[in-house]
Amino acid sequence: MKRVVILIRVKTFLEEVKSGSIDTDKFVSDVKASSSSMQEKYAPFITLNEGFGKATPQKGALQYLPVSVKDCLCTEGIRTTAGSKILETYVPNFDATAVAKVKAAGGMILGKTAQDEFGFGTFSTNCAYQVPKNPYDPERTCGGSSGGAGCATAAADFPHIAIAESTGGSITAPAAFTGTVGLTPTYGRVSRYGLIDYSNSMDKVGVISKEVYDSALMLSVIAGHDPLDSTSHNKGSEDFTKYIGKDVKGMKIGVPKEYFSSIDSNVKKLVEDAIAKLEGQEAEISEISLPSTKYAIAAYYIIAMGEASTNLAKYCGMRYGKQDKISGEFSEYFSSIRSSGFGEEAKRRIILGTYMRAAGFRDAYYIKALKVRSLLIKEFKAAFKGVDAIATPSMPMLPPRFDEIAKLSPLEIYNMDKMTTAPNLCGFPTISIPVGTSQGLPVGMQLIADHFMEGRLISLAAAAEVIK
Amino acid sequence: MQRVAFMYKKVIKICNPKCNHMVDFQKVDKGMLSRICSNAKLNLTSSEEERFVSEMGEILTAFRELESVDTKDVQPAYHATEIRNIWRDDKVKKKSVDIKKNTEALENGYIIGPKLV
Amino acid sequence: MSIMIGLEVHCQLNTESKLFCSCEAYPRDAQPNSSTCEICLGYPGTKPVINKKAIDHVISIGLALGCRINPESYFSRKTYFYPDMPKNYQITQYEVPIASEGSIEVNGMRIRIRRVHLEEDPARIVYADGNLETASHVLVDYNRAGTPLAEIVTEPDMKSPKEARAFLEKLSTILEYLKVYDQSKGASLRVDANISVDGGERAEVKNVTGFENVEKALNYEAVRQQNIVRLGRKVERETRHFDEVAKTTRTLRKKEFEEDYGYIFDPDLPVLDISDEWKSKIEKGMPELPDIMVKRFLKQYGISEYDAKVIVYTGKDFASFFEDVCRIYSKPKAASRWMINYLLKSLNWRSERISQSKASPDTFSELLTMIDKGEITERYAKELIKEYVDTGLRPSEIALKSGAKPSLQGLRDIVKKVIKDNTKAASEFAAGKNDALAYLIGAVLKETGKRGDPKEIARMIKEEISNASVAQ
Incomplete structure (x- = not known):
């Protein structure tokens, strides 16, 4: 008697698929039904894949696994909007490399998850489509910009893994706020080909999942060199699941004091407890200092907005996306399309980015920020000489309510990224794991490791993880 | 190392031909905003303009804190890790892109665009 | 009034594939938008990967023009909006180009080269109905988008339109000899010409094809600007367009200043590290350059400097032909005389390059031998050459056919x-x-x-x- 679905672990599911004990047809139809109802309740998706389950998936490590994809990754034949109205009609002719790898491994694309437009945001409230609601409390944010990915992962009552993306912390924030695991690989570990660009020197394709194992498995599938992406590292991939279960005895964890001030006390307590738990497993905890952290937000946003303002120049009503009947001189036509197609935050960032790279200003902003990045990398590298990983809270507060967010100024929102911007700016891999709830709301701990040391993160995260 | 430092100095010289003084960054007025919008092909409503001018001032002031960071002799980091000399061989791979899938603005195979003047 | 002219020459480089994607760079008789992919069409999510051969070519050009090859150079994004731009930014090299600070000599004048860098070509705009001013919309063909370009920028060292033309002619011969530029493939040279008079503001005439047109455009501009100055007014800094039919220039737009482009380092691309080994490898593989060839011809063949220059600068194929003829027929001076004064005339009349024509060193040498032996008169030979170039028949056959050579x-x-x-x-x-x-x-x-x-x-x-x- 073949089993059907639900609430089983990804690892178990994949084993059962292999052994032939899953009724895959029923599974597909149940997942579809469940996704629709999830969509109604929490709106994690911008587009559900109508072709889900129609073709038999490849025999691979992920065969029959439903995989959601953040809407900034191109999926052939499935509408891809990056959360923006300016791409409302865009249907890519090709798969992003990470997506192609998922499909080659037998993963089934469930749908495209909601996000802040082009990645511009911390709460997914800048999504030009429905804003995803936190399954723990639908009046609160799922975090952003990969809010839909976090939402779908938390809400799914079937085995599922989300492909997400982080530029300044867009995997860590939703993972923290939705009580899920968020793995942000080293910059260059996963190909960015087919990822709609926010900030090319910082964008990273990553994973949100229920368990550390799932993230490790997915990373093994999507990591690796891609000749189509000049920034993808030739380190290749490996079986990252082998790092799970490794003894963390003797592993050195640094706790930077700069990350534990001016944060919610409940968050602080839960993260400190989690660190103590690792200490209980004989990891060595030490206090460290990362004094340049306070400059990370400025450096991050300057570079990100500068690069983003050039990346968004291509959206002008020609060849794809929002288009009108061609009329008028090109300046008029382009401005008309862009002004009606972009949301407010996108416009803000384009304007700021354009300003900060204009001659006369670019030295003080853009070039300066690039140098500050150098300094931050150096500071982290020095710290990593003495520790194997750094532990911080993932977010400085509990997931805020939508009405609270509406009152925040743009600058106040930017400052909420203060836990995640430094490691993201510097391309270090991070993992966020749930470390408990406060007032019924999830809290996450962020672990940071040196470039290409995802293995360490996985070992530590697995040791700190509580498997439900 | 010295060679790199020499090249870097050249970069700064080329980047900064006119800026011998500190521009008053906090003052982002409507005129400046308007020039940027024209450059970036964006039309703002008047209420957007009002809001943006004040927000930009606030944000740029905050970003200016980087001025206090000593970056003398520090190289800019274009990427998180060094990425050098990545390229491909000069070989042709034919592809066919279905342009019609994403636009109807086609005329005899050409893509239609707005006029120049 | 004194004139200052600086040129920016965009040379489409001789590669099989485009600069940042693997589409064919010079597709023959191609339908519009048939040699494109998601990368050169600027679809969201795509990324550039550099064609190494294009870098090699720019290094060659830099070396041939006496430049310093910079050990580190970078790619930049030049952001501006135009319907021919797939991404509304062009990938180019702003801060540090591949080659800097060289010079060449043209007719005894030293023309300094500011830089040689690598960048991508935008798409091609066609006006279906009307022209630039009257068309209601434009038609864009992205086959050209992404073609590798070497941009060669001179200092404003040229003092007349004629000098500018001479420079261009010499430059294009050098490029041809280097094999980095191949007209037969369909590659083109486009020139942006900057001109100012009497130390005033400069105007830029953009995108002129054909050296004769460049000279005409500059002549027109010189006169226009001089007239303005005579009237006591100031020349405005602006970009102008050259009308090929009317042979005049017209305002296109007020010149965008450098800051409008908001240059950043292109974060999709690596830093270019050009080692000494790489440089040497290219230097060793470089073909003989025209000036060197001229010197060699003087020594090896004893022909006049004038003749040597004409032969070498007519084209590499012409020079090779001459050398091949000299291997068969041992009188270089005569060969040179007949090639320059008569053969070249016939080729020009047919608008043919020697490599495209039916002439061959073998058969041409036969003609020269026939003249030497007196089998035909010189006067008749001059007639015969025309038919020879037209038909490619052996001169002896032609002579016999027409009964010209009496037994x-x-x-x-x-x-x-x-x-x-x-x-x-x-x-x-x-x-x-x-x-x-x-x-x-x-x-x-x-x-x-x-x-x-x-x-x-x-x-x-x-x-x-x-x-x-x-x-x-």
Whole structure:
């Protein structure tokens, strides 16, 4: 008697698929039904894949696994909007490399998850489509910009893994706020080909999942060199699941004091407890200092907005996306399309980015920020000489309510990224794991490791993880 | 190392031909905003303009804190890790892109665009 | 009034695939947008990967123009909006180009080269109805988008439109010799010309194709600007467009200042590290450059400097042809004379390059030998060359066909006949009057329709007459 679905672990599911004990047809139809109802309740998706389950998936490590994809990754034949109205009609002719790898491994694309437009945001409230609601409390944010990915992962009552993306912390924030695991690989570990660009020197394709194992498995599938992406590292991939279960005895964890001030006390307590738990497993905890952290937000946003303002120049009503009947001189036509197609935050960032790279200003902003990045990398590298990983809270507060967010100024929102911007700016891999709830709301701990040391993160995260 | 430092100095010289003084960054007025919008092909409503001018001032002031960071002799980091000399061989791979899938603005195979003047 | 001219030459580089994607760079007879992919169409999510050959080519150009090859160079994004831009930013090199600070000599003038860098070509705009001003919309063909370009920027060292043209002609020959530029593939050179008079503001005439057009555009601009200055007004800094039909320039837009482009380092691309080894490898593999070839020709073939320059600068194929001819036919001076004064004329008349024509060193050498041996007269040879270039037939065949080359026996028969018909002249010559010989030769030539070598004819006449005397 073949089993059907639900609430089983990804690892178990994949084993059962292999052994032939899953009724895959029923599974597909149940997942579809469940996704629709999830969509109604929490709106994690911008587009559900109508072709889900129609073709038999490849025999691979992920065969029959439903995989959601953040809407900034191109999926052939499935509408891809990056959360923006300016791409409302865009249907890519090709798969992003990470997506192609998922499909080659037998993963089934469930749908495209909601996000802040082009990645511009911390709460997914800048999504030009429905804003995803936190399954723990639908009046609160799922975090952003990969809010839909976090939402779908938390809400799914079937085995599922989300492909997400982080530029300044867009995997860590939703993972923290939705009580899920968020793995942000080293910059260059996963190909960015087919990822709609926010900030090319910082964008990273990553994973949100229920368990550390799932993230490790997915990373093994999507990591690796891609000749189509000049920034993808030739380190290749490996079986990252082998790092799970490794003894963390003797592993050195640094706790930077700069990350534990001016944060919610409940968050602080839960993260400190989690660190103590690792200490209980004989990891060595030490206090460290990362004094340049306070400059990370400025450096991050300057570079990100500068690069983003050039990346968004291509959206002008020609060849794809929002288009009108061609009329008028090109300046008029382009401005008309862009002004009606972009949301407010996108416009803000384009304007700021354009300003900060204009001659006369670019030295003080853009070039300066690039140098500050150098300094931050150096500071982290020095710290990593003495520790194997750094532990911080993932977010400085509990997931805020939508009405609270509406009152925040743009600058106040930017400052909420203060836990995640430094490691993201510097391309270090991070993992966020749930470390408990406060007032019924999830809290996450962020672990940071040196470039290409995802293995360490996985070992530590697995040791700190509580498997439900 | 010295060679790199020499090249870097050249970069700064080329980047900064006119800026011998500190521009008053906090003052982002409507005129400046308007020039940027024209450059970036964006039309703002008047209420957007009002809001943006004040927000930009606030944000740029905050970003200016980087001025206090000593970056003398520090190289800019274009990427998180060094990425050098990545390229491909000069070989042709034919592809066919279905342009019609994403636009109807086609005329005899050409893509239609707005006029120049 | 003093004139200052600086040029920015965009050379489409000789590669198979485009600069940042693997589409064919020069597709033949291609339908619009048929040699494109999601990368060169600027679809969201795509990323550039550099074509190494394009870098090699720019290094070659830099070396040939006496530049310093920078050990580190970077790619930049030049952001501006235009319907021919797939991404509304062009990937180019702003801060540090591949090559800097060189110079070449043109007619004794030193023209400094500011930089040589690598960048991508935008798409091609076509006006279906009307022209730039009147068209209601534009039509864009992205086949050209992404073609690798070397941009060669000079200092404003040229002092006249004529000088600018001379520079361009020399530059394009160098590029051709380097094999980085191949017109036969469909590659083109486009020029942005900057001109100012009397130290005033400069105007830029954008996108001019054809060196004659560049000279015309600059001539027009020089006059326009000088007129403005004479009226006591100031020339405005602006970008202008050259109307090929009217041969005038018109305002396109007010010149965008550098800050409008908001240059950033392109974060999708690596830093270029050009090692000494790489540089040496390219240097060693570089073909002989025109100036060096001219010097060698003077030494090796003993021809005049003028001749050497014409041969070398007509084109590499022309120079190779000359060398091949000299291997078969051992008189370089004669070869040079006939090639420059006659062969080249016929080729130009047919608007053909020698490599495209039916002429070959083999058959051309045959012609030269025939002239030497007196089998045909020089006068006739000049006629024959035209047919030779038209048909490619062996000159001996052409001559025979037209009866131009009388057989020696045929000639002798004519000589005999003429002597018989002109006994008075014959006997006067026999008596020692040399005028009579000339008269007889003339008579023979009249018969042969001016064919036959006069010396040969003279010899035969002497022989016949002395035989006759003996006979008598």
